[in-house]
Amino acid sequence: MSEWISLDQIDAAADFLRSRLPFNPRVGMILGSGLGEIAELIRESVVIPFSEIPNWPQSTVEGHKGRLVVGELEGQKVLISQGRVHFYEGYSMAQVAFPVRVMQRLGIEILIVTNAAGAVNPDFEPGDLMLITDHLNLIGMAGLTPLRGANLDELGPRFPDMSQAYDRTLGELARQAAAEKNIRLREGIYICLAGPSFETPADLRFLRQIGADAVGMSTVPEVTVARHGGMRVLGISGISNKANLDGNTVTTHEEVLQAGRIIVPKLSQILRGVLQRLVL
Numbered sequence: 001m002s003e004w005i006s007l008d009q010i011d012a013a014a015d016f017l018r019s020r021l022p023f024n025p026r027v028g029m030i031l032g033s034g035l036g037e038i039a040e041l042i043r044e045s046v047v048i049p050f051s052e053i054p055n056w057p058q059s060t061v062e063g064h065k066g067r068l069v070v071g072e073l074e075g076q077k078v079l080i081s082q083g084r085v086h087f088y089e090g091y092s093m094a095q096v097a098f099p100v101r102v103m104q105r106l107g108i109e110i111l112i113v114t115n116a117a118g119a120v121n122p123d124f125e126p127g128d129l130m131l132i133t134d135h136l137n138l139i140g141m142a143g144l145t146p147l148r149g150a151n152l153d154e155l156g157p158r159f160p161d162m163s164q165a166y167d168r169t170l171g172e173l174a175r176q177a178a179a180e181k182n183i184r185l186r187e188g189i190y191i192c193l194a195g196p197s198f199e200t201p202a203d204l205r206f207l208r209q210i211g212a213d214a215v216g217m218s219t220v221p222e223v224t225v226a227r228h229g230g231m232r233v234l235g236i237s238g239i240s241n242k243a244n245l246d247g248n249t250v251t252t253h254e255e256v257l258q259a260g261r262i263i264v265p266k267l268s269q270i271l272r273g274v275l276q277r278l279v280l
């Protein structure tokens, strides 16, 4: 597959999925590192491995199952991507966001993105959840954006607005759901770096100074495409580790996956609460 994505490639995947799905899903969900278990909440699901879907990028990282799970959850028709692909795996930004394009063509109006992230805000602890109120598109500023290249006018405008990348109403539903279950929900700014190396202490001091609360290697390209396509977005980070601000904290992928076990039950409750409150 080339760096660029065509409408035909997107529609080949969307047509294939339409032929396999029992209904038109209304909510799309992308589950990040160590968070895929949430898809098991769906009963009577249709499961489709990424490898069967035309043009779909294949996940190469441990902690990402690499399949779609479709079914009903809290009365909503949802399509869940259990795992995602990242820029550091060798995919272009457009390829990374390909699943969101397909969701858009399937008529999905709401995208819920989750990720594992490192705490840049010193008040955050591993196991915390953070409602993403905005993001810093540092890699986009440096040129790594899925919207580079010819604009697909059928899918969205050349110069999309990003003033409300994360939907305020959906954020409020997440706050309500968290409060109802007595789950502490932090709030803050997510920053995406290309990875795959974790940050140096100097990187992290810089990220803190420019206003980041949590750092990860995903989500921003997907949200950029979702907003380009007019979808409403809810984003939640699972804080998997303290950032290495002092130079004495070692960060590992195992730690990230381990934290998922604490985060998943809380995140599941919040996501279920959001779906219950959603009026579509």
Ligand code: HPA
Pocket: 116, 117, 118, 119, 198, 199, 215, 216, 217, 240, 241, 242, 243, 251, 256
């Ligand atoms: N840095 C970048 N990405 C991450 C981290 C981190 O500390 N933790 C989980 N994903």
